[in-house]
Amino acid sequence: MITFEDVTKIYEGQRRAALSGVDVTIDKGEFVFLVGSSGSGKSTFMRLVLREYQATKGRIFVAGKDLSRMHSWKVPGLRRQIGTVFQDFRLLPGKTVTENVAFALQVIGKPQSTIKRLVPETLELVGLDGKGGRQTDELSGGEQQRVAIARAFVNRPAILLADEPTGNLDPTTSIGIMKLLDQINRTGTTVVMATHDSAIVDQMRKRVIELVDGEIVRDQSKGVYGY
Numbered sequence: 001m002i003t004f005e006d007v008t009k010i011y012e013g014q015r016r017a018a019l020s021g022v023d024v025t026i027d028k029g030e031f032v033f034l035v036g037s038s039g040s041g042k043s044t045f046m047r048l049v050l051r052e053y054q055a056t057k058g059r060i061f062v063a064g065k066d067l068s069r070m071h072s073w074k075v076p077g078l079r080r081q082i083g084t085v086f087q088d089f090r091l092l093p094g095k096t097v098t099e100n101v102a103f104a105l106q107v108i109g110k111p112q113s114t115i116k117r118l119v120p121e122t123l124e125l126v127g128l129d130g131k132g133g134r135q136t137d138e139l140s141g142g143e144q145q146r147v148a149i150a151r152a153f154v155n156r157p158a159i160l161l162a163d164e165p166t167g168n169l170d171p172t173t174s175i176g177i178m179k180l181l182d183q184i185n186r187t188g189t190t191v192v193m194a195t196h197d198s199a200i201v202d203q204m205r206k207r208v209i210e211l212v213d214g215e216i217v218r219d220q221s222k223g224v225y226g227y
């Protein structure tokens with residue numbers, strides 16, 4: 001589903017590589033934690049998958065497509081196959097839960113009938129049944145993250161990228177969010193999650209890829225946060 005072949009990324013004006021010689025394959029349906037200290041390259045990895053940036057060297061394949069050869073007009077199509085979730089939720093202010101989730105389908109031109117069906121179905125899946133009419137700023141952090149996950153998943157993407165999704169949440173709420181991501185993964189969606197949350201990584205026992213200064217130093221199945 002995601003393959004990096006000897007990928008190096010050097011941002012413009014930088015001397016040091018943000019990612020260096022990264023070789024990795026993430027198969028369809030896998031759940032992978034990306035760990036590493038701040039600045040080790042986790043977000044850069046995700047931005048390359050989304051083709052927010054191009055690799056300086058090497059090749060990246062996502063859902064069978066070579067991103068270095070992809071025309072820019074095809075990038076929106078790529079991103080439709082990838083849901084994203086962030087630490088700071090990034091919901092639309094002044095809009096209800098339903099409006100936030102529906103918006104993701106409206107921008108890709110889905111018919112109203114599909115939106116009417118998919119939004120309540122997805123809100124139920126993420127545990128927000130009955131909360132569609134609420135303003136998102138009235139919700140708890142955990143509930144807001146559920147809205148963000150519903151929005152990311154409503155189009156049933158092949159890949160879900162989560163960058164520190166539990167970073168703003170307390171441990172109990174975080175466990176609920178992880179159960180939800182695990183449930184989404186079990187539907188066949190490939191999940192890649194960057195995190196500093198050692199307790200969660202140790203508890204979930206999924207594949208762990210560790211970056212240090214842009215290089216993969218560990219790739220462990222059923223791994224833990226640190227040795």
Ligand SMILES: Nc1ncnc2c1ncn2[C@@H]1O[C@H](COP(=O)(O)OP(=O)(O)OP(=O)(O)O)[C@@H](O)[C@H]1O
Nearest residue numbers: 011012014018036037038039040041042043044045
């Ligand atoms: N747009 C940019 N321009 C220049 N340098 C950047 C840019 N984005 C990231 N970097 C640099 O690339 C390196 C990797 O950063 P990246 O954001 O990928 O790390 P990270 O592991 O996600 O960190 P964190 O855990 O703090 O989110 C860092 O040295 C960072 O300063």
